[in-house]
Amino acid sequence: MGVTRTDIYSEKENRIAAFAKVIGHPARVAILQHLFKINTCICGDLVDEIGLAQPTISQHLKELKNMRLIKGTIEGTRVCYCIDKENWNSMSRLMQDFLGQGLQDGEECC
């Protein structure tokens, strides 16, 4: 209990859920938003931009990195993060397919 049973779902279902789970926190949405906006790299202004402590931001960045939605390169004493567009687009497509299923607004059933 407390642990999600991934074994009983399809690969695809697990992937969609895993992607969504990472997006499922406003801090991570805000980080991604910010990285999209200032198309060029940013480093540690995220701590100022968003109002969370540095270790908390670092933790969120780690999760985004684990899901390969962002990548970071060391630049002196700073780290420069940006969207991993290739992977983002791939995950994005997966999600869009899932979301798009609702579009045919046929007969509501109940």
Add this chain to the structure above:
Amino acid sequence: MGVTRTDIYSEKENRIAAFAKVIGHPARVAILQHLFKINTCICGDLVDEIGLAQPTISQHLKELKNMRLIKGTIEGTRVCYCIDKENWNSMSRLMQDFLGQGLQDGEECC
């Protein structure tokens, strides 16, 4: 701590995150998948379809209902669930806008 600070994010960021969070569990993805597939209503076969206990399914359905992604109507002793297409599409659009930001595959920065 342990509590997500919604106050420091924009309305939109919170809405995107909240939607994603609900999608962020494979059981709920599987439930939605199933509801999309059998376009017509379904009732309690979800317990058989997915391999979780009845109370667990019921709990996931509740969360989907809270987010207004599905709606259920009582039919005798059963409850008939289906996608709330209007709301689904509205949330879906919100998410698609967010996801779409990555599409312009411009210069990777780092």
Add this chain to the structure above:
DNA sequence: AAAATTAATCGTAATATTGCAATATAATTA
């Protein structure tokens, strides 16, 4: 080399989530 800067990691407290057994509720059928 010492001090400063920046980000990651560790440890921990508070809270949330997941899953299920047991039970309750509500409608139907016998």
Add this chain to the structure above:
DNA sequence: TAATTATATTGCAATATTACGATTAATTTT
């Protein structure tokens, strides 16, 4: 009305997540 059927709710145990202070690690500047 009693038994049955289907779903919801309650209570709880296990685990996960979120947030932050303290510390560490790595680089740069003085």
